[in-house]
Amino acid sequence: MMQFSNFAGNQQVIQALSSAVEEDRLPHAIILEGPEGCGKRTLAGILAAAAVCSGTPKPCGACSHCVKAQAGSHPDIFVASGGTAARSFHVETIRFLRSDAYIRPNEASHKVYLLFRAESMSEQAQNALLKILEEPPPHVIFILTCVSASALLSTIRSRARIFSLAPPSPEEALRVLRGKLPDVSEESLCAAVEEWGGNIGRILDSVGNSRAQEAAELAPQILQAAILREEFPLLRLAAPLIRDKDLFRAVLERLSNLVRDACVIRAGGKALFPHAAVEEFSAALTRERLMAVSSLVAQTRNSLERNANAALLVTTLCASLRSAVGR
Numbered sequence: 001m002m003q004f005s006n007f008a009g010n011q012q013v014i015q016a017l018s019s020a021v022e023e024d025r026l027p028h029a030i031i032l033e034g035p036e037g038c039g040k041r042t043l044a045g046i047l048a049a050a051a052v053c054s055g056t057p058k059p060c061g062a063c064s065h066c067v068k069a070q071a072g073s074h075p076d077i078f079v080a081s082g083g084t085a086a087r088s089f090h091v092e093t094i095r096f097l098r099s100d101a102y103i104r105p106n107e108a109s110h111k112v113y114l115l116f117r118a119e120s121m122s123e124q125a126q127n128a129l130l131k132i133l134e135e136p137p138p139h140v141i142f143i144l145t146c147v148s149a150s151a152l153l154s155t156i157r158s159r160a161r162i163f164s165l166a167p168p169s170p171e172e173a174l175r176v177l178r179g180k181l182p183d184v185s186e187e188s189l190c191a192a193v194e195e196w197g198g199n200i201g202r203i204l205d206s207v208g209n210s211r212a213q214e215a216a217e218l219a220p221q222i223l224q225a226a227i228l229r230e231e232f233p234l235l236r237l238a239a240p241l242i243r244d245k246d247l248f249r250a251v252l253e254r255l256s257n258l259v260r261d262a263c264v265i266r267a268g269g270k271a272l273f274p275h276a277a278v279e280e281f282s283a284a285l286t287r288e289r290l291m292a293v294s295s296l297v298a299q300t301r302n303s304l305e306r307n308a309n310a311a312l313l314v315t316t317l318c319a320s321l322r323s324a325v326g327r
């Protein structure tokens with residue numbers, strides 16, 4: 001679980017907030033400001049867990065409050081977010097929170113309201129929020145995130161503690177990324193940090209997207225290779241999956257969609273992801289064999305999530321795929 005100690009960079013902010021938690025003097029309203037991807041939501045999540053946690057040091061990551069907070073199912077943590085458009089954070093949401101805030105917490109000592117993209121609150125919404133901030137119930141904590149607090153009414157700013165987050169240094173970002181993306185090579189991580197300057201959110205997005213793109217190309221090739229007489233092309237295509245679990249995961253997801261399409265085509269329906277390779281695959285296999293491939297892919301996905309050995313899993317997938325297609 002994310003804790004104060006593994007948040008990247010921003011030492012002074014982390015120090016201030018973690019000691020406020022320790023001394024049980026978190027402000028009723030906290031504004032976290034900073035550029036996209038610098039960790040505002042991550043930090044807001046840590047703070048929310050800390051506010052409801054019953055262990056030490058907070059958030060302990062082990063008590064029932066922390067477990068629920070992490071799963072996004074704690075009854076005393078509320079999340080609301082505006083969209084990217086101005087004034088897309090509506091006053092109705094704040095009015096709901098306002099009536100809810102006066103009701104005592106369900107399970108924890110505090111109720112936490114996370115308001116993301118606070119700059120997209122309409123002025124009406126901000127004024128409604130201001131009414132609670134003027135006389136906040138003692139058990140309530142509001143955490144607002146925004147790119148810049150200057151976009152909020154000065155009356156809101158003056159009733160909140162503002163913390164400015166900056167993207168971490170490249171070294172710090174690398175340390176965090178190694179932990180989050182253990183299967184990605186050091187070389188690609190360094191290249192990503194160079195490109196995004198330590199903006200971890202952006203890097204996680206871009207690495208995730210590049211996997212999805214690679215998988216979209218690789219999955220149909222794997223289906224084509226599976227129905228060849230020779231074994232080698234399939235093994236060669238699948239080899240990169242052994243070292244890159246995210247890519248493996250993305251390819252399996254794609255394969256599962258393509259094989260479902262192949263089954264649909266076989267039954268006379270239309271594919272969701274039309275691809276020549278899928279037509280070919282569908283035409284080469286009986287309905288029973290297609291179903292066998294489909295359950296094989298599902299099983300492999302399950303095993304991967306249960307942390308099975310990737311090398312063994314890839315080898316088994318190739319062998320079972322060939323036998324399922326009758327090669």
Ligand SMILES: [Zn+2]
Pocket residue numbers: 053054055056058059060061062063064065066067
């Ligand atoms: Zn806890």
